Amino acid sequence: MAMATDAPKETFRLSMLVYDTRYRSYTIQIVVLLLFAMAVAWLLNNTVENLAVRGKEFNFAFLWQRAGYDIGQQLIPYTNDDTHFRALLVGLVNTLVVAFWGCVFATILGVIIGVLRLSNNWLIGRLMTVYVEVFRNVPLLLWILLSYVILSETTPQPRDFRVTDEMIAAGEEPKASMILFDTVAVTNRGTNIPAPLFDRSLGSIQIGFLPVSLNLLAFIVVIIASVWANRRLLAHAKAVQEATGDRPVTWWKSLLILFGPVIALKFALGLHLEIPELKGFNFQGGILVAHSFTALLIALSLYTAAFIAEIVRAGILAISRGQTEAAFALGLRPNRTMSLIILPQALRVIIPPLISQFLNLTKNTSLGIAVSYLDLRGTLGGITLNQTGRELECMLLMMLIYLSISLMISAVMNIYNKSVQLKAR
Amino acid sequence: MSVSFTRKEMLPPLPPPVGERGVVKWARENLFSSPLNIALTVLGVLIVWWLVSASLPWWLNSVWNASSLGECREIVAARAGEGATGACWAMIRERWHQFIFGFYPPSEYWRPVLAFGLLFAALAPVLFSGEKRNLLIVLGSVTVFLAVTLWLAETPVVALVLSLALAVVLVAVSQIAPGKVLWFTLIYPPLCYWLLWGGSIWSPIVAMAGFAVLYAVFRLASPLIGLAPAAGAGVVAAVLWWLYLDVPIASFLQSALPFGIDAINSDRFGGFLLAIVIGVTGISFSLPIGILLALGRQSDMLIVKTLSVGFIEFIRGVPLITLLFTASLLLQYFLPPGTNFDIILRVIILVTFFAAAYLAEVIRGGLAALPRGQYEAADALGLDYWRAQRLIILPQALKISIPSIVSTFIGLFKDTTLVAFVGLMDPLKGVTQIVRADINWKGIYWEPYIFVGAIFFVFCFGMSRYSMYLEQKLKTDHR
Numbered sequence: 001m002a003m004a005t006d007a008p009k010e011t012f013r014l015s016m017l018v019y020d021t022r023y024r025s026y027t028i029q030i031v032v033l034l035l036f037a038m039a040v041a042w043l044l045n046n047t048v049e050n051l052a053v054r055g056k057e058f059n060f061a062f063l064w065q066r067a068g069y070d071i072g073q074q075l076i077p078y079t080n081d082d083t084h085f086r087a088l089l090v091g092l093v094n095t096l097v098v099a100f101w102g103c104v105f106a107t108i109l110g111v112i113i114g115v116l117r118l119s120n121n122w123l124i125g126r127l128m129t130v131y132v133e134v135f136r137n138v139p140l141l142l143w144i145l146l147s148y149v150i151l152s153e154t155t156p157q158p159r160d161f162r163v164t165d166e167m168i169a170a171g172e173e174p175k176a177s178m179i180l181f182d183t184v185a186v187t188n189r190g191t192n193i194p195a196p197l198f199d200r201s202l203g204s205i206q207i208g209f210l211p212v213s214l215n216l217l218a219f220i221v222v223i224i225a226s227v228w229a230n231r232r233l234l235a236h237a238k239a240v241q242e243a244t245g246d247r248p249v250t251w252w253k254s255l256l257i258l259f260g261p262v263i264a265l266k267f268a269l270g271l272h273l274e275i276p277e278l279k280g281f282n283f284q285g286g287i288l289v290a291h292s293f294t295a296l297l298i299a300l301s302l303y304t305a306a307f308i309a310e311i312v313r314a315g316i317l318a319i320s321r322g323q324t325e326a327a328f329a330l331g332l333r334p335n336r337t338m339s340l341i342i343l344p345q346a347l348r349v350i351i352p353p354l355i356s357q358f359l360n361l362t363k364n365t366s367l368g369i370a371v372s373y374l375d376l377r378g379t380l381g382g383i384t385l386n387q388t389g390r391e392l393e394c395m396l397l398m399m400l401i402y403l404s405i406s407l408m409i410s411a412v413m414n415i416y417n418k419s420v421q422l423k424a425r
Numbered sequence: 426m427s428v429s430f431t432r433k434e435m436l437p438p439l440p441p442p443v444g445e446r447g448v449v450k451w452a453r454e455n456l457f458s459s460p461l462n463i464a465l466t467v468l469g470v471l472i473v474w475w476l477v478s479a480s481l482p483w484w485l486n487s488v489w490n491a492s493s494l495g496e497c498r499e500i501v502a503a504r505a506g507e508g509a510t511g512a513c514w515a516m517i518r519e520r521w522h523q524f525i526f527g528f529y530p531p532s533e534y535w536r537p538v539l540a541f542g543l544l545f546a547a548l549a550p551v552l553f554s555g556e557k558r559n560l561l562i563v564l565g566s567v568t569v570f571l572a573v574t575l576w577l578a579e580t581p582v583v584a585l586v587l588s589l590a591l592a593v594v595l596v597a598v599s600q601i602a603p604g605k606v607l608w609f610t611l612i613y614p615p616l617c618y619w620l621l622w623g624g625s626i627w628s629p630i631v632a633m634a635g636f637a638v639l640y641a642v643f644r645l646a647s648p649l650i651g652l653a654p655a656a657g658a659g660v661v662a663a664v665l666w667w668l669y670l671d672v673p674i675a676s677f678l679q680s681a682l683p684f685g686i687d688a689i690n691s692d693r694f695g696g697f698l699l700a701i702v703i704g705v706t707g708i709s710f711s712l713p714i715g716i717l718l719a720l721g722r723q724s725d726m727l728i729v730k731t732l733s734v735g736f737i738e739f740i741r742g743v744p745l746i747t748l749l750f751t752a753s754l755l756l757q758y759f760l761p762p763g764t765n766f767d768i769i770l771r772v773i774i775l776v777t778f779f780a781a782a783y784l785a786e787v788i789r790g791g792l793a794a795l796p797r798g799q800y801e802a803a804d805a806l807g808l809d810y811w812r813a814q815r816l817i818i819l820p821q822a823l824k825i826s827i828p829s830i831v832s833t834f835i836g837l838f839k840d841t842t843l844v845a846f847v848g849l850m851d852p853l854k855g856v857t858q859i860v861r862a863d864i865n866w867k868g869i870y871w872e873p874y875i876f877v878g879a880i881f882f883v884f885c886f887g888m889s890r891y892s893m894y895l896e897q898k899l900k901t902d903h904r
Contacts, residue, residue: 015651018651025725029728049761121455123469145874146874149870395751395755
């Protein structure tokens with residue numbers, strides 16, 4: 001009688017590394033890792049050799065040297081005696097400012113256009129389709145260059161705004177006039193907008209290397225506090241309503257809480273607008289916004305808005321008609337249907353691609369170099385790089401900064417995305 | 426005698442009321458259905474009116490024959506009165522060749538034109554696989570296009586005859602054996618390279634022979650040592666061929682049988698020629714790399730997955746401009762001292778990687794959207810990894826992600842304008858600035874931007890329409 005034999009003994013052969021699925025993945029991974037390590041070592045070795053050949057070294061000490069160049073738009077104090085690092089910060093702030101406002105305007109415009117494109121008004125629907133197709137299918141660079149050229153070559157010179165006594169006597173109008181109730185002047189040198197000034201300023205404090213205006217801080221604190229108080233008020237009203245059935249009248253209290261403190265603070269600090277005025281050959285007072293900033297902002301907003309419009313449209317279309325009908329069957333009014341049923345579901349579809357549009361917009365701010373907007377790319381990757389000749393350090397640092405901005409935006413937006421995501425059980 | 430009080434025959438039906446038919450009904454439903462809608466219509470009419478009234482005179486007063494912007498303005502003023510506006514297309518008429526070809530020598534314009542025409546011949550079998558009718562339409566149009574444009578570009582007679590013969594042969598082959606046209610797609614890349622950059626014909630042929638070496642070694646060795654080692658041996662043999670044998674053999678053949686066309690340096694490339702070269706090469710190479718990266722990211726192997734994720738996230742996290750500057754400034758640090766290779770090639774490599782990272786994410790979306798059952802069914806059939814991917818997973822995943830893949834391609838094509846920042850002559854910043862710096866055309870801005878924008882629009886819009894066609898064609902669900 002045959003004895004039950006053991007399972008055939010596993011003998012390990014070398015070919016099993018390739019043909020046996022148990023080992024193959026390890027083989028592949030080890031080969032890939034080796035190749036990768038070799039490639040990295042090769043690149044590093046080349047870099048070291050190249051640096052030696054050029055007589056350069058790899059360090060970031062140059063960041064603390066005197067920069068020696070001026071930056072037109074500076075939201076944190078900077079003179080050409082400051083360090084390259086300071087110039088980098090100014091550039092970074094410029095990048096973030098244009099990215100922030102670009103995201104805001106692009107979202108507003110994109111949502112409006114996306115919704116209008118779905119409207120059953122034939123004319124408006126077609127117009128919005130044309131807008132979206134035209135802006136999506138033409139390079140962003142064209143929009144940036146075109147806005148810049150139009151702003152800087154077709155706008156009047158400051159002297160065209162002048163009104164002389166002879167002109168008044170002759171009843172002539174000046175060649176150009178300020179817009180928005182005589183507060184904003186668009187000239188070929190830039191846009192002059194009113195500046196907020198404080199009679200009794202609180203001054204500013206230094207946090208690290210960034211000065212923070214206490215006035216602004218005071219306004220932010222007051223607004224947050226009023227919103228919080230208003231929410232408490234509404235919650236209280238709701239509690240009373242649930243307990244007694246009567247909802248206390250809240251609207252005038254809400255108005256008072258929301259606007260009272262802010263207006264009081266405005267008078268306490270003496271906030272007023274300083275309107276730019278033509279003095280001599282140029283406008284004085286107010287803030288001069290360079291055309292490079294305006295052009296970049298306009299182009300980024302219009303371009304990204306076309307993409308956001310498509311995302312919004314797709315998001316709304318993705319919600320099936322049955323949802324609306326079910327909501328109506330439940331007796332919800334149309335605007336309640338929109339806010340309670342359609343939007344929360346549409347947002348889930350809209351948010352992820354919207355995040356990547358924000359990221360794209362932020363990265364596209366680097367095209368500001370086309371109109372000499374001194375953002376991060378213009379300061380660190382442009383003038384600093386050319387002055388110090390530290391290509392390797394500057395480029396790596398710049399990539400690192402852009403990478404961190406991107407990762408931060410996507411992290412923040414992902415948290416938000418999680419909060420609106422469908423809770424599957 | 427009876428008088429009937431009722432009508433014996435039916436009255437013909439009345440037409441619907443005026444408000445319920447024709448234009449009036451349509452307008453009531455589509456333009457004036459509610460107060461909000463009426464307001465929107467008024468707004469829309471105002472916008473259209475504003476656009477038309479601002480631009481129509483400008484278009485109508487277009488000037489095509491002038492030698493400077495000043496002359497244009499004089500002509501417009503003479504024609505339409507002082508203060509009238511008019512487009513000055515004379516600039517385009519004088520400089521269009523720079524917008525299209527950059528500084529490519531005018532006597533050689535037939536080469537990019539030929540390469541462009543053949544591009545569609547090479548794309549046709551990929552885009553319309555096996556559809557005889559579409560192949561005939563595309564290849565026929567290519568033949569006509571080549572006949573006309575090559576004639577206009579003053580092509581040398583030999584080249585003209587050869588190119589037209591090639592086109593006619595392609596048309597014939599497409600009707601006899603549609604599958605065989607794909608062979609032309611395979612030889613197109615080296616042919617296009619040779620046409621554009623010129624030089625000895627032997628360099629691209631010998632370089633392509635490397636692939637033949639790879640295949641031969643693989644076929645010879647696979648019965649002896651198995652598939653995977655044979656593939657490895659083939660790759661090693663091909664690399665050795667390219668490293669050590671390629672240049673000597675090519676130069677030997679060139680000295681034995683000299684045949685070539687004028688070599689053109691990369692700095693002569695510009696305008697849409699440059700944009701299309703970078704765009705098409707980037708598109709065709711980024712798709713396979715993107716697929717591999719997406720598969721790597723979905724893989725169970727930790728190291729492969731980590732490397733793929735790292736690569737994708739790094740590339741997607743930085744702006745394309747920084748990568749282009751890497752190509753122009755940093756590559757000299759990363760390569761062995763003394764290496765110096767073509768700037769266009771460097772830019773193409775970086776643009777390809779950039780697009781590949783975006784494609785990888787798009788394709789990953791498609792892979793993730795496939796029901797789990799598809800993977801399990803492939804396993805149950807006993808298919809190995811690559812067969813399962815090739816036969817079951819990828820066809821479905823790619824089909825799902827077609828719209829996003831095409832919009833990535835459109836983005837890549839638009840991004841080719843960014844090469845201006847590393848000193849190449851793209852149509853937008855490079856050429857337009859040269860034109861605008863010319864004393865004759867100083868101060869012109871709408872015309873060049875409209876011209877360049879319109880060409881970009883045609884290409885990108887065409888691509889997006891094609892993706893819609895493809896979606897329709899591949900649609901298999903029964904809705």
